[in-house]
Amino acid sequence: METLVQALISGLVFGAIYAIMTMGLTLVYGCLRTLNMAQGAFGMVGGYAAWVITTDMGAPPIVGLFVGALAAAGIGILTHFISIKPLVGRKDIDFEMTAYISTLVVAIMFSAAIILLFGARNKAIDPLIEGRLKVFGTVTVAWQQIAVAVVAFICLGGLSLMLSRTRQGLSIMAVAQQFDAAKLMGVPAGRVYWVTMALAGLLGGIAGVLLAPLYFVSPSAGDLPILKGLTVAVVAGLGSIRGTIYAAFIIGLIEALVATYVGSLWALPVLFGLIVVFMIVRPYGLFGKPEEERL
Amino acid sequence: MSEMTPAASDKARVARTLGWSKTPVLPTIIVVIVMAFIPLVWRNDYIISLLVLMLLFSIMTQSWNLTIGMCGIWNFGQLAIIAIGGYATGLLTIKLGWSAWLALPGGIVAGGLAAVIMVLPSIRLRGIYASMLTFAFAEVVRLLIIADSSGFTGGPFGLTGVKGLFDNLSSSWSLRAYFWLSLVLCAAVMLLVHRMMNAPFGMGLVSLRESIRFSIGMGINRRVQFIMATLISGLIAGLAGALYATFYHGITPSFMGLGPMGLLVIMVVVGGLGTVRGPIIGAFAVTILSELLRDTVMWRLVVQGALLLLVLAFWPAGIDGLLSRSLAKLRVWMNVGQQEGEGGPQVAVATAEGSAVTATAVTASADTGMAVSAPVEPVVKSPEPPVVAPAPAAPAKPAKKVGKFKAWLNADQLQADGQKPGGAKGDKKT
Numbered sequence: 001m002e003t004l005v006q007a008l009i010s011g012l013v014f015g016a017i018y019a020i021m022t023m024g025l026t027l028v029y030g031c032l033r034t035l036n037m038a039q040g041a042f043g044m045v046g047g048y049a050a051w052v053i054t055t056d057m058g059a060p061p062i063v064g065l066f067v068g069a070l071a072a073a074g075i076g077i078l079t080h081f082i083s084i085k086p087l088v089g090r091k092d093i094d095f096e097m098t099a100y101i102s103t104l105v106v107a108i109m110f111s112a113a114i115i116l117l118f119g120a121r122n123k124a125i126d127p128l129i130e131g132r133l134k135v136f137g138t139v140t141v142a143w144q145q146i147a148v149a150v151v152a153f154i155c156l157g158g159l160s161l162m163l164s165r166t167r168q169g170l171s172i173m174a175v176a177q178q179f180d181a182a183k184l185m186g187v188p189a190g191r192v193y194w195v196t197m198a199l200a201g202l203l204g205g206i207a208g209v210l211l212a213p214l215y216f217v218s219p220s221a222g223d224l225p226i227l228k229g230l231t232v233a234v235v236a237g238l239g240s241i242r243g244t245i246y247a248a249f250i251i252g253l254i255e256a257l258v259a260t261y262v263g264s265l266w267a268l269p270v271l272f273g274l275i276v277v278f279m280i281v282r283p284y285g286l287f288g289k290p291e292e293e294r295l
Numbered sequence: 296m297s298e299m300t301p302a303a304s305d306k307a308r309v310a311r312t313l314g315w316s317k318t319p320v321l322p323t324i325i326v327v328i329v330m331a332f333i334p335l336v337w338r339n340d341y342i343i344s345l346l347v348l349m350l351l352f353s354i355m356t357q358s359w360n361l362t363i364g365m366c367g368i369w370n371f372g373q374l375a376i377i378a379i380g381g382y383a384t385g386l387l388t389i390k391l392g393w394s395a396w397l398a399l400p401g402g403i404v405a406g407g408l409a410a411v412i413m414v415l416p417s418i419r420l421r422g423i424y425a426s427m428l429t430f431a432f433a434e435v436v437r438l439l440i441i442a443d444s445s446g447f448t449g450g451p452f453g454l455t456g457v458k459g460l461f462d463n464l465s466s467s468w469s470l471r472a473y474f475w476l477s478l479v480l481c482a483a484v485m486l487l488v489h490r491m492m493n494a495p496f497g498m499g500l501v502s503l504r505e506s507i508r509f510s511i512g513m514g515i516n517r518r519v520q521f522i523m524a525t526l527i528s529g530l531i532a533g534l535a536g537a538l539y540a541t542f543y544h545g546i547t548p549s550f551m552g553l554g555p556m557g558l559l560v561i562m563v564v565v566g567g568l569g570t571v572r573g574p575i576i577g578a579f580a581v582t583i584l585s586e587l588l589r590d591t592v593m594w595r596l597v598v599q600g601a602l603l604l605l606v607l608a609f610w611p612a613g614i615d616g617l618l619s620r621s622l623a624k625l626r627v628w629m630n631v632g633q634q635e636g637e638g639g640p641q642v643a644v645a646t647a648e649g650s651a652v653t654a655t656a657v658t659a660s661a662d663t664g665m666a667v668s669a670p671v672e673p674v675v676k677s678p679e680p681p682v683v684a685p686a687p688a689a690p691a692k693p694a695k696k697v698g699k700f701k702a703w704l705n706a707d708q709l710q711a712d713g714q715k716p717g718g719a720k721g722d723k724k725t
Contacts, residue, residue, distance in 0.1 A: 035423050086608035093611040096422055097369065101560055102607050108557040109600035116593045223553055227434060234427040265442040272431040272438075279428050280416045 002137050007260035008253065013145045015252025016152035021207040021225055022232040022244050023159060024200035030176040030239040031196045032088075033096060037104035038079050040226030041111060042201045043208025046072035047217040048114060050209045051123045061128045065151070068209040069202050076201020079106050080194045088193070107226070111219040122216035125209075148210045155206055156245070159199075163241075172196055176239075227268075231275055237288020247286055315498075318490045327482045334471045343470050349582045350477040351539050356562045356574035357484050358531035362414070364569030365492060366524050367504030369422050372413055372429035374551045374559065375436040376529050380406035380536025381546040382440075382448060385457040388541075390447075395458040399537045406533015407526050414525040418518060437551040453547025457540050473542055480538070481575070484531055489571045491527070500524055504569075518704045557596070561603045567613025576614050 021039065028036040049071035050064035059067075083102040087095055127144035128151075134140050163169040174182035175192045183189050207225065215221065232251050236243030251271065259267040307317070334343045359373040384402030387393045393401070413432045417425040441451045448454060460476070461469035491497045499515040511517060540546045549555075558581070566577020581599060588595045610617050 029423075035426075083604060086604075090611070093607075094367075097363075097367075098564075098607055098611065100369075100423070100426065101564055102604055105557060105561060105600045105603045108553065109597050112593055112596035112600070116597070227430075230427050231431065234424055238423060265438075269435050269438045269442065272435045275431055276416065276428060276435075279420065279424065283420045283424060285424075 002139050003260055005135075005139050007256045009139070009141055009145070011253035011256030012249065013149050013252075014256060015249035016149045017207050017210055018228055018232050018252055019245050019248035020152050020155050020203045022229045022236070022248055023156065023241070024203040024207075025229050025233045026236070026239055026241055026244045027172070027196055027203075028200045029233070030241075031172055032084060032099075032193055034084055034099040034103065035096070035230075035233075035238070036079075036197075036200060037100060037226060038083075038107040038110065039200060039204050039229055040222030040224075041107040042072040042075055042079075042204030042222075043211065043225050044114065044217075044219065044222035045075045045110060046205025046208035047125065047212040047221055048118060048123075049205075050212060051125050051217045054126060055123070061126055064125070065128065065206065065209050069205040072205025072208065073198045073201040075110070076197040076199075076204070077194050079103065079201075080197035082106065084197070085193070107222060111222065114219045118219075120219055122218045125212040125217055127213035128210075144213055151206065151210060155203060159203070160241075168192075168195060172199075231271065235275060235278060235285055237285030240285070240287035243285060243287030315493045316489075318486055318493065320486060323482050323486055327478055330478055331475055334474050340467055340470055343474050345582070345586060347470070347473050347477055347542060349579050350474070350481045351535055351542065352559070352562060352578035352582060353481050353575040354477070354484055354531060354535040354538070356559055356566065356578050357481075357488060358528045358535060359559060360563050360569065360574045361488060361528040361531070362525060364563065364573075365497070365504065366500045366521060368414060368417070368521060368525070369426035370414065370417075370429045370525075370528075371426045371556070372431075372433035372436075373528075373532060374556050375433035376406050376410045376413065376532040377536040377539070378546060378548070378551050379409040379436065380533030381540035381550075382454060382536075383533070384537040385454040385540045385546060386448070388458040389454070389456055395460045395462070395541045398458075399460070399534075399541070402537030402540070403530050403533040406531075406536060407529040410525045410529020410532065411522060414521065418521050433551055437548050440548045449547075451548060453545055453549075454540070455545040457544050457546070459541050459544055473538075477538060480534065484534075485571060485575060487527075492571060496520070496523070501569075516705060518706070522704075554596075558599070561599050564603055565606050565613055567615030570613065570615040572618075573613050573615035576618075580614060 021043065024039050024042070025036055028034055028039075046068035048068075050061075050068035053059045053067045054061055054064040083106045084099055087093060087098050087102065127142070128147045129143035132140040132142045133146065161169075163173055171182065171187045171192050172195065174185070174187050175189055179189065182192075208221070211225065212221070228251070232244060232247045235251065236247035254274065255267045255271055258270045262270065311317070333346065337343075355373075355377055358377070359370070362368045362370040362373070380402040383405035384395070384398045387398035387401045388395055413429055417428045420428060440448050443450050459469060461472040464472060492501070499510065499520050502510040502513070503515060503517055503520060507517060536546070539550075562577035562581045563574055564577070565581060566575065567573025581602075584599065584602070585595050588598055606613060612620075
């Protein structure tokens with residue numbers, strides 16, 4: 001019973017992190033029709049920025065969170081301008097595939113650049129809040145985990161408010177739904193593109209900083225998150241915001257349960273095996289649409 | 296040319312006008328013979344081992360390009376297929392004590408089987424979903440090997456002590472023997488792919504890449520085509536993996552990681568996605584580039600990545616596209632004022648030659664193919680006739696499993712004919 005509760009709690013926490021990670025992927029896919037393979041690298045860069053600001057300069061962890069998120073947003077804009085913008089609207093290429101390849105390569109370049117700047121060694125980073133909260137029996141929750149869940153939910157709420165209330169968010173939705181019509185109505189599509197990438201970077205950076213104390217900050221810190229993000233996005237149905245949230249928690253829970261009851265080495269293989277079966281049964285994910293409908 | 300019978304030369308001319316280029320057997324043999332002298336002249340073992348690596352990379356990129364470039368299957372698990380070929384060969388030599396020559400076909404077969412198993416579920420999926428499925432397959436293979444602590448595959452440290460193909464030779468002669476073997480195999484693979492892509496089968500693949508609905512309408516059997524292409528690509532990948540494992544006497548799971556995948560992607564795209572020569576050019580160019588940057592190891596990936604971004608932005612057809620375009624320009628320049636009638640279309644086709652034919656060429660051949668090319672085989676044909684024949688077939692119930700499988704394979708054709716598919720239910724109606 002107690003192990004079950006412990007597993008459920010960690011599953012929920014990881015689900016929250018996956019949700020904000022994957023939300024970046026979903027937004028970018030819905031709006032730009034690009035599967036952004038650099039999303040994991042955004043988190044990695046965010047983690048490094050937070051490490052520099054907190055461990056090197058001694059700022060409090062909360063400042064690290066903001067700086068990491070902003071740095072990752074900057075990297076998102078950079079990624080857009082070097083790898084996606086040159087490809088948009090070209091007739092001579094298959095846009096989805098070339099953008100996939102170019103963002104994948106950009107992610108590899110970022111981790112190589114990070115190794116050049118900081119070396120290949122893992123960096124430890126302080127959690128936002130130390131200590132553990134005792135729930136009952138032997139079940140305890142680290143305050144860090146609670147902080148992660150709270151921050152993640154604030155982000156998701158803020159995002160949904162932004163998308164449904166603000167001018168910028170509405171223009172993102174408009175471009176996602178009907179590109180040409182949005183342009184005709186005067187939505188500046190070029191700006192919407194890089195704003196979306198900045199938003200994706202912001203979310204990825206927050207996820208990266210939140211994950212950093214649980215693992216380490218390292219040049220390959222983005223590889224695992226992007227894999228999980230892709231899994232969540234595909235199970236959700238690419239470009240579906242509602243599906244992303246469901247799928248993130250489902251996958252977080254499955255992973256935690258497998259890790260607890262079978263062994264943590266098996267968590268990923270079992271998860272991927274399940275995903276393969278799921279994809280055969282339902283090729284477009286939980287909420288995906290076969291046709292080109294978005295968000 | 297003059298000895299040819301009129302019919303034969305006519306056939307060749309029509310075939311060339313339709314964009315079917317002849318398999319360049321003779322030029323390839325000449326290049327192979329010339330290159331075969333390199334290790335005799337340039338007696339530097341390091342350079343030769345580098346050349347072997349380039350040739351192995353060429354075979355790998357060729358196999359990958361077959362699925363991702365030619366057929367447009369978003370296959371991002373090819374490294375796992377290559378590694379499976381390598382692991383199968385290694386395990387056969389270590390656990391069963393087979394000689395490397397016997398184990399090599401084992402690796403090839405393992406690669407082919409693994410590729411078919413991997414791609415079979417993703418035929419139904421569209422682009423990115425298929426990429427995710429194949430990617431996940433590769434990750435599962437990698438993680439399972441890493442998680443294996445029984446000592447069967449060597450776990451995270453990899454398989455060591457694989458027998459080489461030329462163990463009874465001295466090390467420098469073994470190196471040269473590997474060079475010659477992989478040179479011949481690389482050329483053979485290239486010729487095979489070229490021949491395949493300039494036959495009805497390959498044309499069907501390219502046409503499927505450009506428009507699935509159009510191709511099904513023309514009677515191309517999507518599933519058979521994709522499975523065959525994947526099988527051939529997997530066999531080639533298994534060969535590359537087997538050569539790799541025997542050459543380095545081992546293979547590690549890190550071979551399937553993101554880094555090597557990025558490297559192969561850069562090679563394929565820089566060389567030219569979907570072309571026959573592109574993967575070879577890319578493998579050589581990128582390996583030479585990374586060798587030039589040997590002293591600054593970490594800058595290597597940054598520079599290679601920047602190269603890829605530049606190529607994508609300015610020459611999306613890759614180096615091969617650039618070459619064939621400038622070659623075509625050269626031909627126009629040389630043929631100025633000659634044979635107005637014949638020069639025009641010939642040159643237009645020349646751009647598509649070698650690069651496995653752009654969309655326009657496909658549609659052109661498909662459109663005109665029916666009208667013009669009585670001597671040439673009809674451009675597209677389905678390997679088997681649809682299972683359900685129109686009217687007279689009375690006992691038309693394939694009760695056996697084989698019949699069901701055939702019905703599944705032919706489901707698109709049946710749908711195109713306006714009949715209900717037998718096995719597949721998920722496909723959306725066209």
